[in-house]
Each structure stands twice: as structure tokens, then as C-alpha cells.
Amino acid sequence: MQTPAITTHPIHLPGVDEAALEICCYSVESVAEAAKGGASRVELCDNVQEGGTTPSSGTIELAKAIPGIQVYVIIRPRGGDFCYSATEFEVMKYDIKRAKELGVDGVVLGILLPDGHVDKDRMKELLDLAAPLDITFHRAFDMTVDPFAALDEIADLGIKRILSSGTFNTAIEGLDLLQKLVKHSSGRVTIMAGSGVNESNIEALYKIGIREFHSSAMTFVSTEMNFQNPKIKMGKEGQGSEFEKTIVDIDKVRGMRRKIDELLQSE
Numbered sequence: 001m002q003t004p005a006i007t008t009h010p011i012h013l014p015g016v017d018e019a020a021l022e023i024c025c026y027s028v029e030s031v032a033e034a035a036k037g038g039a040s041r042v043e044l045c046d047n048v049q050e051g052g053t054t055p056s057s058g059t060i061e062l063a064k065a066i067p068g069i070q071v072y073v074i075i076r077p078r079g080g081d082f083c084y085s086a087t088e089f090e091v092m093k094y095d096i097k098r099a100k101e102l103g104v105d106g107v108v109l110g111i112l113l114p115d116g117h118v119d120k121d122r123m124k125e126l127l128d129l130a131a132p133l134d135i136t137f138h139r140a141f142d143m144t145v146d147p148f149a150a151l152d153e154i155a156d157l158g159i160k161r162i163l164s165s166g167t168f169n170t171a172i173e174g175l176d177l178l179q180k181l182v183k184h185s186s187g188r189v190t191i192m193a194g195s196g197v198n199e200s201n202i203e204a205l206y207k208i209g210i211r212e213f214h215s216s217a218m219t220f221v222s223t224e225m226n227f228q229n230p231k232i233k234m235g236k237e238g239q240g241s242e243f244e245k246t247i248v249d250i251d252k253v254r255g256m257r258r259k260i261d262e263l264l265q266s267e
Contacts, residue, residue: 037253041070050079110140170196
């Protein structure tokens with residue numbers, strides 16, 4: 001299979017860095033831009049309108065062919081909440097198996113009970129299936145009834161990273177809770193801040209002890225389509241133009257990488 005020719009910048013991998021930058025990517029092209037911009041890893045997703053669902057096997061395979069970047073794949077069978085039917089749970093298991101076959105570096109997932117607690121039994125089943133891949137518990141965490149109890153439950157499962165906005169729409173709005181979560185974790189789990197993270201607010205997050213940063217670094221570009229039929233829309237109303245697509249803005253990635261490195265060097 002022919003893969004895109006990519007020129008990357010020096011790699012910044014977790015474990016080498018003292019701070020990591022993860023970019024949420026919705027296309028192979030975006031993974032390439034994240035790699036060139038100096039990201040540590042990507043969270044690979046589909047379906048930006050739903051906040052991210054599991055990408056296709058083709059997308060995963062081509063993303064993994066890009067050098068200089070770790071690829072984590074979201075395991076999410078649909079948009080909406082994180083309480084899944086038996087069939088949806090089976091889909092998640094098959095998606096984990098396929099992601100492992102394709103050589104991903106980690107998976108990103110989360111399941112809740114109807115009462116808003118972590119579904120520990122189902123999570124354990126998925127973790128056993130995913131081993132030895134690295135695991136991130138995604139922003140299902142922000143929908144839990146008690147984030148401190150949820151952190152303890154996630155730590156007990158052996159998961160080492162939680163993506164969170166501090167239960168608000170953006171990480172800056174959730175700054176106070178994020179700081180409390182970092183303290184409550186006591187090093188058991190890494191709290192990775194996400195949602196609205198950019199070059200201008202990384203320092204505020206860094207000052208409260210955040211050392212992993214998640215951003216979409218997104219911009220919109222026109223598609224290659226010239227003819228547009230004004231009488232029909234293929235998706236839901238209110239979801240923006242169907243003749244635009246999202247892609248990672250390499251300048252945003254570079255700006256965040258530069259800011260993180262400056263903060264590390266200032267210590």
C-alpha cells in the first residue's frame with residue numbers, strides 16, 4: 001500500500017518529554033500536520049460533529065504509516081452519552097481488537113453506568129482486551145457524578161491518564177477543579193487538560209500542575225467541490241457547511257509546542 005510521503009520535525013514523545021502535547025485529529029492529513037508541528041501523539045477520531053467516534057481501519061492504517069508520531073485511537077461507537085447497549089459494547093470490543101492488529105500505540109475510551117459512575121466491570125473487560133496498549137480515559141470523565149470518586153475508580157483499574165476539561169465546556173473554565181484533581185491524584189493518574197486548550201492558555205494550565213495538553217488545533221478549509229446543489233443537505237441542519245472540512249493548523253501546533261518547551265526551560 002502506498003503511503004503519503006511525510007517530512008517530520010524532531011519527535012516529542014511522552015517519556016522523553018517532561019510535558020506532552022496531544023493533538024486530536026480527524027484525518028490522515030491532520031496526523032501529518034501534527035507530526036510536522038512537533039506533537040507528542042495524536043488522538044485519532046472520526047465524526048467531528050459528534051465529538052469523535054472510532055475511525056475507519058483505512059484511516060488508522062495510513063495514520064500509523066506516518067513517522068514521528070504516536071497514534072492513539074478513540075473507541076467510541078456513537079456520539080452522545082457514554083452508557084452503551086450490549087451491542088454497542090460488542091462493537092467496542094471488536095474495534096479494540098482491530099486497532100491492536102493495526103499497531104496503534106494506545107486507545108482512548110470510557111464507559112459509564114446510568115447513575116454517572118464509572119462502569120468498572122465493562123472497563124476491566126476492555127482493558128484486558130486492549131493490553132498491553134496504553135490507555136486514556138476520555139472526557140466521559142467530565143460526565144461523571146463525582147469526579148474525585150471517578151478518579152479513584154479509574155486509578156484502581158490501572159489507567160494512567162484521564163482527559164478532562166474539569167467538568168466544564170473548556171479547561172480554562174474548569175481550572176479550579178483540574179487543580180484539585182491533580183492534587184487528589186497524587187501521581188497515580190496523569191490529568192491531561194483538554195477542550196479549548198491553545199498557546200495563550202497553556203501557561204495557566206501548566207501553573208496548576210498540568211503536564212499533558214490536548215488540543216484539536218483545528219482550522220476549516222474548503223473542499224475541492226466546485227458544484228454545490230443548494231436544494232439538499234446530506235447531514236443534520238446547523239452543522240456548518242458541507243463544503244468545508246477540518247484540518248489541523250500546523251502553526252497552532254508549533255505555537256503550543258514552543259510554549260510548552262519555553263515553560264519547561266524556565267524551571
